[in-house]
Amino acid sequence: MKETLADITTQILHSSGIDQEIEAVRHLSAFYSRFVPGDQSHSQQEKGNEVLLQGGIALSSYDAAICLDEFIRTARFLKGTHLALRELLRRFPGQKLNILYAGCGPYATLILPLLPLFAPAELDVLLLDINTDSLRSVAGILSAAGLEDYQVNMQQADAIRYQSPASRPLHLVVSETMFYALIREPQVSITQNLAPQLQKGGILIPEEINLDLVFTFHGEEPYLKSTDQYPSRLPYGHRLQVDRLFSINKELDFYRANNSPGIFESKFYELPTDFSATPDLCIHTHLRIFGEVILHSAESSITNPYCVVSLYNLQGYTHAALIYDFNDIPQWSYKAKGQKI
Numbered sequence: 001m002k003e004t005l006a007d008i009t010t011q012i013l014h015s016s017g018i019d020q021e022i023e024a025v026r027h028l029s030a031f032y033s034r035f036v037p038g039d040q041s042h043s044q045q046e047k048g049n050e051v052l053l054q055g056g057i058a059l060s061s062y063d064a065a066i067c068l069d070e071f072i073r074t075a076r077f078l079k080g081t082h083l084a085l086r087e088l089l090r091r092f093p094g095q096k097l098n099i100l101y102a103g104c105g106p107y108a109t110l111i112l113p114l115l116p117l118f119a120p121a122e123l124d125v126l127l128l129d130i131n132t133d134s135l136r137s138v139a140g141i142l143s144a145a146g147l148e149d150y151q152v153n154m155q156q157a158d159a160i161r162y163q164s165p166a167s168r169p170l171h172l173v174v175s176e177t178m179f180y181a182l183i184r185e186p187q188v189s190i191t192q193n194l195a196p197q198l199q200k201g202g203i204l205i206p207e208e209i210n211l212d213l214v215f216t217f218h219g220e221e222p223y224l225k226s227t228d229q230y231p232s233r234l235p236y237g238h239r240l241q242v243d244r245l246f247s248i249n250k251e252l253d254f255y256r257a258n259n260s261p262g263i264f265e266s267k268f269y270e271l272p273t274d275f276s277a278t279p280d281l282c283i284h285t286h287l288r289i290f291g292e293v294i295l296h297s298a299e300s301s302i303t304n305p306y307c308v309v310s311l312y313n314l315q316g317y318t319h320a321a322l323i324y325d326f327n328d329i330p331q332w333s334y335k336a337k338g339q340k341i
């Protein structure tokens, strides 16, 4: 089992181009399906155990499981995390790497497939999830897949508040607890809590989440509707890239730059007077998982474009600013100023 998993993961790491990535992650999906019940037998509990936290919604075990089939997302995260682990072994020679995977879901998708590519002596993994059902599922898969030799611990906890013991300085924090434009799910609050707990030289995955303001025609932009159908369309030709709103990285500069806790407020941007070709004010998300490994807009549901407001609704104003509030369930709003005469 361990060897089969190693082969599948190696195929994912070597895949180049979207078609190969999709094909390789389909094999991983089939591998997992040997250990978990099919769709029909998922309990109501697994479907309904979504948790509302102060900072965002933690997906149910069922919804977290199907993230695996976001094929390009999964391929890029595994590629980036693998590179990060190799880099950390180089940065910290002879040390066992302390890994914290916050929000592992029922498959621990972004770490478990990488285990057979490392020696058990190299990694010390802590898997965290708010859902005990998910942790129970991962425990079952680890033993069924013959990965008991690895040091993998599990803990039910809220990653927004979790404090890593000083005796276990963190080399790597991995978390994919986000939705497009960072709405709904608690990625930002989790990062705000965990990134400062990394030791010097430690790595955060994703390394950077970038949110850009664009004026565009939302309905004409590539958008991933189903993982069976990846959008092949080119970016909308009249798209106007306005500005980088902020980046989330381990330095969390965007957070310090703002005055109220849990709120980002952009500057005011001038609105186009003729917006017939670009009628929507949108946010585009892309991730630098690690180094050169990027997840672009519309390659996954977490990087799909998000329309905040139609410019038709802002007629009469000259400027608008965007506000991101992640104190509770993360969401975007806007304010407008300057009466047109």
Ligand SMILES: C[S@@+](CC[C@H](N)C(=O)[O-])C[C@H]1O[C@@H](n2cnc3c(N)ncnc32)[C@H](O)[C@@H]1O
Pocket: 053, 057, 058, 059, 060, 061, 063, 064, 065, 067, 068, 102, 103, 104, 105, 106, 108, 109, 110, 128, 129, 130, 131, 134, 157, 158, 159, 160, 176, 177, 178, 186, 190
């Ligand atoms: C989007 S799913 C991703 C699952 C898996 N990591 C993957 O990438 O395929 C997010 C997972 O994080 C968990 N989660 C979200 N917020 C959390 C929090 N504050 N503390 C612990 N777990 C959390 C959810 O329960 C869910 O299992």
